[in-house]
Amino acid sequence: MSQSNNFTGGFFLGALLGGLVGGxxxxLAANRVPREESNASFGQLSEDLRQNLANMSNDERMEVARRGLEDKISELNAAIEDVRQQLGSTNGNGRATEYEASTTDS
Known part of the structure; x- marks a missing residue:
């Protein structure tokens, strides 16, 4: 019984000290990380584009982001279509896959 009390006390003391040391x-680690400026997210963009984005309103920025996402989605769809065609031709003899059949029905 006394071992159980020692274990419980040691467990809670270890958890308390571990939490304190971890905190x-x-x-200390958070204070060593340098604070990034608000324009740091534009770091990979050209200077002209960075200046244009800085002068835009939030609605205009959202529209540019939306167009960029639509472009990426269309690129992904084209890549998926290419892979599906490649897999369809290797799977055999011009048979339509389940996906192709379901998309042509609608």
Whole structure:
């Protein structure tokens, strides 16, 4: 019975000290990370494009982001279509896959 009490006390003391040491280490690590400027997300863009984005309103920025996402989605759809065609030709003899049959029915 006395071993059980020692274990429980040791467990809680270890959890408390571990949390304290972990918290201090987290605070120290967070303070060492440099603060990024708001324009740092534009780091990979050209200077002209960066200046244009800085002068745009939030609605205009959202529209540019939406168009960019639509372009990426169309690229992904084209890549998926190419892979599906390649797999369809290797799977055999011009048979339509389940996906192709379901998309042509609608």
């Amino acid at each position: 201090v280490a987290g605070v």
